[in-house]
Amino acid sequence: PSVWFMLFHVPAAAVHGSRNFHFSIYGKKKNAQISTQYPVVDHEFDAVVVGAGGAGLRAAFGLSEAGFNTACITKLFPTRSHTVAAQGGINAALGNMEEDDWRWHFYDTVKGSDWLGDQDAIHYMTEQAPAAVVELENFGMPFSRTEDGKIYQRAFGGQSLKYGKGGQAHRCCCVADRTGHSLLHTLYGRSLRYDTSYFVEYFALDLLMENGECKGVIALCMEDGSIHRFRAQNTVIATGGYGRTFFSCTSAHTSTGDGNAMVTRAGLPCQDLEFVQFHPTGIYGAGCLITEGCRGEGGILINSEGERFMERYAPNAKDLASRDVVSRSMTIEIREGRGVGPDKDHVYLQLHHLPPQQLATRLPGISETAMIFAGVDVTKEPIPVLPTVHYNMGGVPTNYKGQVITYTDGADKVVPGLYACGEAACASVHGANRLGANSLLDLVVFGRACALTIAEEHKPGEKLSPLKPTAGEESVANLDKLRFANGSLRTSEVRLNMQKTMQAHAAVFRTGSVLKEGCDKMDAIYQTMDDLKTFDRGIVWNTDLVETLELQNLMLNAVQTIHSAEQRKESRGAHAREDFKDRVDEFDYSKPLQGQEKKPFDQHWRKHTMSYVDPKTGKVTLEYRPVIDHSLDEQDCARVPPAIRSY
Amino acid sequence: MSLLRFSASVSRRLLWKSAAGESVSTGCSRAASGAVSDKEPLKKAKTPQGRFDLPEEKSKDVLEKFPDDVNPVTKEKGGPRGPEPTRYGDWERKGRCVDF
Numbered sequence: 167p168s169v170w171f172m173l174f175h176v177p178a179a180a181v182h183g184s185r186n187f188h189f190s191i192y193g194k195k196k197n198a199q200i201s202t203q204y205p206v207v208d209h210e211f212d213a214v215v216v217g218a219g220g221a222g223l224r225a226a227f228g229l230s231e232a233g234f235n236t237a238c239i240t241k242l243f244p245t246r247s248h249t250v251a252a253q254g255g256i257n258a259a260l261g262n263m264e265e266d267d268w269r270w271h272f273y274d275t276v277k278g279s280d281w282l283g284d285q286d287a288i289h290y291m292t293e294q295a296p297a298a299v300v301e302l303e304n305f306g307m308p309f310s311r312t313e314d315g316k317i318y319q320r321a322f323g324g325q326s327l328k329y330g331k332g333g334q335a336h337r338c339c340c341v342a343d344r345t346g347h348s349l350l351h352t353l354y355g356r357s358l359r360y361d362t363s364y365f366v367e368y369f370a371l372d373l374l375m376e377n378g379e380c381k382g383v384i385a386l387c388m389e390d391g392s393i394h395r396f397r398a399q400n401t402v403i404a405t406g407g408y409g410r411t412f413f414s415c416t417s418a419h420t421s422t423g424d425g426n427a428m429v430t431r432a433g434l435p436c437q438d439l440e441f442v443q444f445h446p447t448g449i450y451g452a453g454c455l456i457t458e459g460c461r462g463e464g465g466i467l468i469n470s471e472g473e474r475f476m477e478r479y480a481p482n483a484k485d486l487a488s489r490d491v492v493s494r495s496m497t498i499e500i501r502e503g504r505g506v507g508p509d510k511d512h513v514y515l516q517l518h519h520l521p522p523q524q525l526a527t528r529l530p531g532i533s534e535t536a537m538i539f540a541g542v543d544v545t546k547e548p549i550p551v552l553p554t555v556h557y558n559m560g561g562v563p564t565n566y567k568g569q570v571i572t573y574t575d576g577a578d579k580v581v582p583g584l585y586a587c588g589e590a591a592c593a594s595v596h597g598a599n600r601l602g603a604n605s606l607l608d609l610v611v612f613g614r615a616c617a618l619t620i621a622e623e624h625k626p627g628e629k630l631s632p633l634k635p636t637a638g639e640e641s642v643a644n645l646d647k648l649r650f651a652n653g654s655l656r657t658s659e660v661r662l663n664m665q666k667t668m669q670a671h672a673a674v675f676r677t678g679s680v681l682k683e684g685c686d687k688m689d690a691i692y693q694t695m696d697d698l699k700t701f702d703r704g705i706v707w708n709t710d711l712v713e714t715l716e717l718q719n720l721m722l723n724a725v726q727t728i729h730s731a732e733q734r735k736e737s738r739g740a741h742a743r744e745d746f747k748d749r750v751d752e753f754d755y756s757k758p759l760q761g762q763e764k765k766p767f768d769q770h771w772r773k774h775t776m777s778y779v780d781p782k783t784g785k786v787t788l789e790y791r792p793v794i795d796h797s798l799d800e801q802d803c804a805r806v807p808p809a810i811r812s813y
Numbered sequence: 814m815s816l817l818r819f820s821a822s823v824s825r826r827l828l829w830k831s832a833a834g835e836s837v838s839t840g841c842s843r844a845a846s847g848a849v850s851d852k853e854p855l856k857k858a859k860t861p862q863g864r865f866d867l868p869e870e871k872s873k874d875v876l877e878k879f880p881d882d883v884n885p886v887t888k889e890k891g892g893p894r895g896p897e898p899t900r901y902g903d904w905e906r907k908g909r910c911v912d913f
Contacts, residue, residue, distance in 0.1 A: 457905035530896070531906070534875060
C-alpha cells in the first residue's frame with residue numbers, strides 16, 4: 167500500500183481553558199495554537215472491513231485466505247467487540263441428537279420472522295449452518311460434546327422438527343456458557359494466521375462514495391488524531407447494532423450503529439429499522455436482563471402502589487404471560503404514572519416473598535447478579551426493571567450474497583463495492599423477529615458469504631478506480647465543526663434526551679398518538695444537534711469528539727426507527743401496535759385463500775421499509791420493498807407460504 | 814500507638830471476616846486475644862507475608878463445576894455449569910437472561 171502525506175502541519179499546543187497545561191512538540195513555540203490542519207494518510211487495499219466482531223473477523227480472514235490484501239478497521243480491539251457478550255448458543259441442523267433436516271430449520275426461521283424474512287437469504291443461512299458450525303469447530307472452538315464425541319445440541323429458540331409438526335428440535339450448539347466469547351476468540355486467533363492488517367482504535371467516519379459506487383472508507387485514528395483514507399475495491403460493513411439509542415439496552419456503550427449511519431449519509435437506505443427486539447425485565451441502569459425464570463418461580467412485578475399489576479392485564483396467566491404482553495403492561499403502568507424511582511420510569515420485580523432456599527436452589531447466582539448489577543439484596547428488596555432493547559433486526563439492506571442493495575424502479579439494485587454482514591446488515595434472515603441462537607449463525611454465515619462473493623467477482627491486486635483527491639472533505643469538515651463546537655448543550659445531555667424519548671415513545675408500547683408525539687420530539691432533538699458544546703479541543707484521543715460523532719450516528723438511527731414505526735400501521739413480530747393489532751398481509755391468511763382478492767402493494771404491510779434521511783435537516787423519507795418469497799432452489803427447498811404465526 | 818494497633822487489629826478482623834468466611838469467630842478471637850494455644854501449629858507473625866501462608870479459601874462459585882466436566886444427567890461434556898440454562902425457555906445464567 168502506498169502512503170503519502172497530503173497535508174503536514176505539526177500540531178503544537180497550548181491548551182486554553184479549564185485544563186491549562188502547556189506542552190510543545192519538536193521545540194515549537196510554547197504559545198502556538200492547536201493546529202486545525204488535518205494530516206491525511208492514504209492507504210490502498212483490495213478490501214476493507216469496518217468492524218471486527220464475529221461477522222467482521224470472519225469476513226476479514228475469509229478475504230485474506232482468498233489472497234486479498236485486507237484491512238480491518240475497528241474502533242475497539244477485536245476481542246472487545248460486543249459479540250463477546252453473546253452467551254447463548256448457535257443453531258445448526260447437525261442432527262446429532264435426533265434426526266434433523268436444515269429445511270425444518272428454514273421453516274422455523276421463516277415462521278419466526280413473521281414472514282418478513284427474505285426466504286432466499288434464510289435458505290442460504292440454514293443450508294450453510296451445519297458446514298459453518300463444523301468449520302468453527304475445525305478452527306478450534308470448543309463446543310460441548312455428547313458421550314460419543316459429537317457436538318451436543320439442546321432445545322432452544324422456537325425450533326421444531328418436521329415443519330412444526332414433529333415436536334421440539336434440539337439444534338442449539340454451545341460452548342459451556344460463553345459461546346460468543348469463544349467464537350470471537352477463535353475467529354481472532356484464526357485471523358492472525360493470515361496477513362490481515364488491523365487498524366485498531368480507528369473510528370470510521372464515512373464511506374467514500376463516487377457516482378453511486380463505494381470506493382473506500384475515511385477514518386480517524388484515535389491514537390494520534392490523523393485522518394486515514396482507505397481506498398479499496400470492496401468495503402464490508404460489520405459494525406453491529408444500535409442498542410444505545412434507547413435508554414435501557416443490553417448492548418455495550420459502543421453499539422452506536424456507525425455502519426447504518428455511514429450508509430445513510432451516503433444517501434443509501436436502511437431497512438426495517440423499526441423492528442427492535444425487547445425483553446421485559448432488564449435491570450434499570452445496568453441493562454442486564456433478568457430471566458423469565460424469576461417470574462416462573464413465583465416472582466411478581468409490582469408498581470409504585472405495591473400492586474401486582476399483571477393481574478389486571480392478564481387475569482389468567484398473570485406474570486407468566488408472554489413477553490410482549492408483560493412488556494406492554496409494564497410500559498402502560500409507567501406511562502400512567504405508577505412507575506417507581508425518582509423519575510417514575512421503571513417497575514419492581516419482587517422476589518423477597520419467596521423462600522431464600524428456593525431461590526438459591528432454583529436460580530443459583532441470582533442474588534449475586536442482583537447485588538452486582540442492581541445493588542439490591544434480592545431476599546429483602548425488589549429489583550428495578552424495565553423493558554430493555556436486546557437486538558436490532560433492521561440494518562443495511564443486502565441480498566443473500568451480502569451485497570448492499572437499493573430498491574429503485576421496482577427492482578433490487580446492487581451498490582457496487584459495498585457489502586454488509588452481521589447485526590449491521592439486514593439480509594433479511596430475522597425479518598420481524600429474531601429467534602434465539604440464530605444471531606451468531608447469521609454472523610459467521612454472512613461474514614463468510616461476503617468474503618466468498620468478493621472472491622468470486624474480483625481478483626486480488628485489481629487496479630483501483632480513480633478517486634477525487636478531495637474525497638472525504640465533508641467528513642473532516644464535520645469532524646472539525648464538532649471538535650470546536652461551542653453551543654450550549656453537552657453531548658451527554660442530548661444523548662440522554664434522545665434515549666429517554668425513544669424509551670418513552672418508540673419502545674414496546676406503540677400507538678399512533680404516542681409515536682407521533684415521539685416523532686415530533688425526536689425531530690426537535692435532532693435540531694438541537696446544531697447547538698452542541700464539546701470541551702476537548704485536542705485531537706489526540708479526544709473521547710468527547712468520538713462520543714459526539716457516535717451521537718450523530720445514533721441520532722440518524724433513532725429518527726429512522728421512530729418514523730418507520732409510526733408509518734407501519736400493523737403489528738408484526740417485534741413491532742406491536744395497540745391501534746393496529748393485526749398483521750396486514752396481501753391476503754387474510756386466517757381464512758382460506760379461495761375467493762380472496764390480493765391487496766395491492768401499497769395497501770398491505772408485508773414489505774420491507776427502506777428509510778432515507780437528509781442529514782442536514784433530519785427529514786426521513788420512507789419507501790417500501792417487497793419481501794423475497796422464493797427460496798434459492800424451489801426443487802431442493804420449497805418456499806413457505808405465509809400463514810398465521812402461532813406457537 | 815495503641816490506637817494504631819487497635820485499628821490495625823480491627824481492620825485485620827474485617828479482613829479475616831471477608832476472607833475466612835465461616836472461620837470468622839476463631840479468627841477474631843485469635844486476633845483479639847493475641848494468645849496462640851498449644852494445639853495450633855506455629856504460625857508466622859501477622860505480617861503481610863505471614864498472612865499469605867494461610868490456606869487460601871477457594872472462592873466458591875455459585876455454579877459448581879461437574880466432576881470431569883460431564884453433566885451427570887445429560888452426559889454433556891464441556892457444557893454450561895449449574896442447572897440447564899434453557900429450562901425456562903430463555904438462556905439463563907446466574908439469574909441473567911442472555912438470549913431468548
